[in-house]
Amino acid sequence: MNTHNLSFGYYPQTLDVSAGAVSISTIPNLTDIVFAIEKDSEHVAGDWIYAPPQEVLQFGGNIVKMPYPTRIFGLPKTHILSHSSPDNDDHLRFHLWVLSFFVGMRLTSTEAGFIDSTPIKPNKLFDFVLTGQGIVDVLVLAEAFWAKHRTKSERAKLIAGIIHALFLSQNPHHLQFERFLLLYSAFDACFALAKSIQKPPEYLKHGQRISWMCKLFGMQIPAWADDSGVLSTEIASLRNESVHEALFMGEPLGFVLHGVGTGVNLTLEMEALACRLLIALLGSDKMDYVASPVTTRQQYAIRLM
Template sequence: MNFGFLMNSAKVNFYDAEIITLPIYTQLIERVRSELDVAGGWIYPPLVSVDDKRNLCEKLQFKKNGPMVQEKYFTLPATHSITFADGHQDDEFQRFLILGYGFLFGLYLLPENYLYFCKIPHNSLILHPLIAGKNDCEIGIMKIYQFYKSSKSEDRKQMFAILHWFLMGQTYDMEWDRFDAQYKVMDGLYRLARSKKIIKKAPFHASRPVFMAEKFGIQLPSWAVLDPKGKSELSEMRNRLYHEAIFAGKPIGYECPKNNYSLEFPNFNLKMICKMLGLNTKYINVPPGDRQVHAWDLIP
């Protein structure tokens, strides 16, 4: 199965499979570099005119033509392929491995001809702070392979959703949308950990991250610490956003949180994802607010 878009030419062998670049990889990279709209580490959807969507009143009252807007869906060329010694594996398995391989780079990778529906990063340090070396790619994809093969169907689906929304959820422009996405990822991790009987049931919603942090040996962010009433800043932020359209104490869009959820929440979820996938990295011990770049340095 072909997939992309990835600017990394390393060949990776694992079990009965390998990931290699396509024969026209170099030409594809050069073509993409000359054609794509790129800024700040992101690839943006192409612009299209919506002048034909203006109604008669708009054409009479407004002098300018309709605006150029970002295309709702777009594709990128495949740069790599994943192949198996027996010549075939089911599509679900291959899609899982492709998504997991992208996670190692902090990139959202899709099979060939699949549609992207928002900006995506081309820089591997946009969505998480970990750099993957060749050994990390091989060790990491083997762990992801093992997770899939050792998990039941519902747990595979849940991990796919976790990886998908951990990566995609960070592409939103608005902070409340990114917060909402990472909260869903955290809840997905809790459900998966419960399904695999890794943790016991939390007595109430706000205690879920506390239970997981204790089980996985991860430093709990200050905003998830419980007060004497069993609440946390995180749980209160979540409840008011979900049920009252209030974010950071004001109507959505009128205030920013004092805590840096856009940095610390993905970092917290990243560590829990690593634990669930069996990715043994020293990054697990890094404080939540750390801004430095780290190597995966995965241990087999």
């Protein structure tokens, strides 16, 4: 048996589980690592840690901190992911991406796998919390997806792309249009994966993609993605204006917000829908959560199926 190990972090809780060929174990000094991270008052605000200042080595050996962050940074490793018979390194990394999504924290095996900021507490990013067997169910789901699609490696890459776009969109300092564009990228990746698994109708227009995916999985179609009318969907119009005309809500990017005074939080609903689509695409499309409304701030307890 040729077990492969992948050290990863940052996850602040003890996690020792196994499911078939896959297991996760906690490194011995987790408590010390968590204490050091949470007491980092210079870079931590609330439940987020931010990239440290860029340091430049000047002539003469002096190190000077620049007035801007490094953007890409690293955190200590806290756990080990093991697989007794992986197909390749991407197999383990795929497990790590899926695990990241379900614990609501960016996890990485690289030395500098974080961009701008990342939460240091789990379950902070999305509108669900795992129940049932929790992480064991996650490992089973990820392994089943990999086994089913192992001959189509681009599908696992698309899963990673969706998850990373969701993570990037959560930066607390993003402007609304930045979050919108990242979330729309997640939708585009969802569609690319969905159409590779199940062929969409011919001549499907760009503005019909989200509603097609919703129908595919029996999901409610949000008002902003409803393609039943003659005109383009609201979200497609916003996307076209942003990408092709450098405008958002009819103004230069960053100066106007969508939904002011209406009680509608478009990007929050987009995030919720992307999460539901991702879970359905991973193979748990029969869950009640997948068909649940995206127009509330309710936190859902989910059990993977």
